[in-house]
Amino acid sequence: MTMDNHAACYAAFQSKDSRFDGHFFVGVTSTGIYCRPVCRARLPRPENCTFFKTAAEAERAGFRPCLLCRPELAPGCAPMVPATRLQTRSAAPETAPGCAPVDASRRLAVLAAKRLEEHCGSIESLEELAASLGCTARHLRRVFREEYRVSPVQYLQTCRLLLAKSLLTDTGLSVLEVAMASGFGSLRRFNDLFRARYHLSPTSLRRQTGQADRLEGQNISLMLGYRPPYDWERLLAFLAPRAIPGVEIVRDSAYYRTVRLVRRDGTNVCGWIRAENVLAQNALRVTVSTPLLAVLPQVLARVRELFDLNCDPNRINETLQAMETLKPGLCVPGVRVPGCFDPFEMAVRTILGQQITVKGTTTLAGRVARELGTPIRTEVEGLTHVFPTARDIYGLEEPVSGRLGALGIIAARANTISALAGKMMDGSIRLSAGADPEQTASQLMELPGIGAWTAGYMAMRASGWTDAFLETDHGIKKALAPRKAGEIRELAERWRPWRSYAMMNLWNSL
Template identity: 60%
Template sequence: MIDNDSGLYAAFKAKDARFDGRFFVGISSTGIYCRPVCRARQPKAENCTFYRTAAEAEQAGYRPCLLCRPELAPGTSITDATANLVYRAARMLEKNCGSGQNLEEIAGRLGCTDRHLRRVFTAEYHVSPVQYLQTCRLLLAKNLLTDTDLSVLEVAMAAGFGSLRRFNDLFKKQYKLSPTALRKHTSEEKKPNDNITLALGYRPPYPWEEMLNFLAGRAIAGIEVVKNGEYMRTVHWENPAGKHVYGWVRVGHVPKKNALSVTVSETLLPVLPQVLARIRHLFDLYCDPEAVYETLRVMNDIRPGLCVLGTRVPGCFNPFEMAVRAVLGQQITVKAATTLAARIVETYGTPIQTGMKGLSHIFPLPEAVFALDGSIENHFGVLGVTAARSNTIYELARAFVQGEIDFDLCAQPEEEMKKLMAIRGIGSWTAQYIAMRAMEWPDAFLETDAGVKKALQPYTAKELLKIAEAWRPWRSYATVNLWNTL
């Protein structure tokens, strides 16, 4: 519970979108909890209790509001948790809520014991990791029940419940109504559809056009398409049972709802939480733009307009794909690197049927690259990739296959960057770029980048590093702001 002395009721009354996802409001007179942006009739202050997470509100006995739908609230950013460990644990629980991964495995990835993780998690969020995981599953299920025509059984399995009976029992216990009864409350008619469309919220403002332009300029033919104001790509995932799942996603913008519309093919239902987590990362939906701008607004003292409120850092969907793309982009133009990547996909990618024009392949798996016969130079050289970069890509594939480097919510990005730079052909620029886009490292800075130097002429790289000290811990956002000025 959060003390109201911080003015949270005033933010709730103002329906301030900047606070969406940062706290939830339990209303004693109705027994429900809401987002700060809820448009229902304003309750009295004495009937409101404030909670940091939806899980905490649910453990206090409140049910989610059917109007504002707490499951659509944007997630917390890295600054919202006093402990980086807790933040990353929460993200892993959200991502793996349907995979069956246990707390011991998550703690192991974070480099601590499950006992320590339980202690710090409970101290930060006032709920146990298991209770947080339960709420993640219930809210995902509620989202699917409301926005799709999936069967209740399909919803239960996609949200990570072991059985339909367990899902029904827990849903009724927590929300005081059955899953089928919830659907009757949905006023919007849903048309039968083989695909699944959900909304993912963000904190405004969101520079959708800038994000699309960035992704469009780097889109790899056969894998990504940007058209009609939407982003589309092919998807490959290996489910917990080791089965390979293929499909596609399409992402659009719904500015009136401060959300992105995400449509996924039906084939991806078994790995839906993981796919949604990747979309949130790719489009930086966890960002708190006000917190970032508060630090980076000093950039405008150098030149007005250098920093823009709401700027996001484009993430990635496939870390290996992005890392290879970064290596190909060393000292050549974005267009040239994209052309080389497309050649690799056409020659060594996995063809799939999507029924969507331009989405025809999956990027080569690191295992496939690592298993190529003979010298890697003989394979990639004929495609126009230099011998040095071909060998670097091979070593990257080996690192992925052997698990030497953690590219996914790693606990210590700076340590992983050192491992990257130990690979011949990867210097500071490439390591920082990979950390920024794949590892969600908010403090990467590319002082030798041509775009950064051009945006801040006539400063030298050494001078840029010194200036950028004032931009910590958001130097990744500073970098993107500088790129956007070109």
């Protein structure tokens, strides 16, 4: 389905099917409003509907966001599915569904969009963004417009405006605080653009949505949408035993953690967050402590990655239904692949966990957080420290092996952690969403003490790799017993490009 296929788009809009949520938006010419495809307002006539790939494109065409379905709550675009290197060399007919090669231009545009969303509060210029992506501003404008049909600046403005709209609707922040948290440099600039795009002032919007009397000065809560089904409890069951003492907590069907992020001026901002599922709204409610307002877009982007909110479960299930022939109930709709909030923290925990139990790993990671992390005061019992950064580890005055050795970590693991910290410090290795996962895994395996399993697991969780498959994993072999290694590899080929989700199903089955 493309935006040019009016009949198909209207049929999807008419169905109100959550599978299409976030994949397109509908501009209604008779009202000047644009909606999500799940909007429950009265269905407009086909001739009054125009379809757009992004909210930014709808706003560029002069449409205002619907106050009922709230386009700012729509889930993001599902992750790209890159071809494997083998498939890139040969476009054979047996290429798995969904594995069509993703060209470099599209990858660049999607990565730029992710950067704009995560750093909409701190990006100053297109030249700065282009330089960070290793291209010219002119080239970035061209490929971005081809992919999203708007310029990067227009996309950035929409990111800021929709975040501001969400804050005005769901929080008691003052208009000035909303403007600053959304990335606007001044209140005047915010007011002018808001009126120009939405034809009303921020305070008028707050009155219309009935939020003018909200209390100020409290922690804020925002909603982040996802496409159902969403197996929240299984995801928490994965995260709970791996929660680092003092840094993370899973209790009462909610996830809590401490946060340290860096502002544009280089200063650290510390706080805490809570995430809980609101099933009736197909969304997570994310509570953010007040100090984190300065880095709110970063917080929300990392929450989306951690909880795999951009996943398209129905598309994945179409491929993984083949798992049902192995064992009924093996493929569970709505299973997500856990990402990570802090890539370095996750990587350290993975290294510590080599050849020891999950419980033992959690104990060691807790010691690292307590001894080398930064103490923090929170109103959540049990959240006491933020995990050390790569700079903290790499900058230790004494040998890392000695400092970590005192915590019960063997020298080989300590040296691996030190080497990784150095590579992340100088930018040689990028553990982040949008990075090429296979390239990242190859770079990780060049470090002493990191093998294929460790590198693949890190790339899966930090880079959103949908097609990782850790064939040497004990749990995978146990779940697929008595099959031999060759049989397991052959079987897993049927699950491309969603083998990461297949692994989660196999681990969950144990």
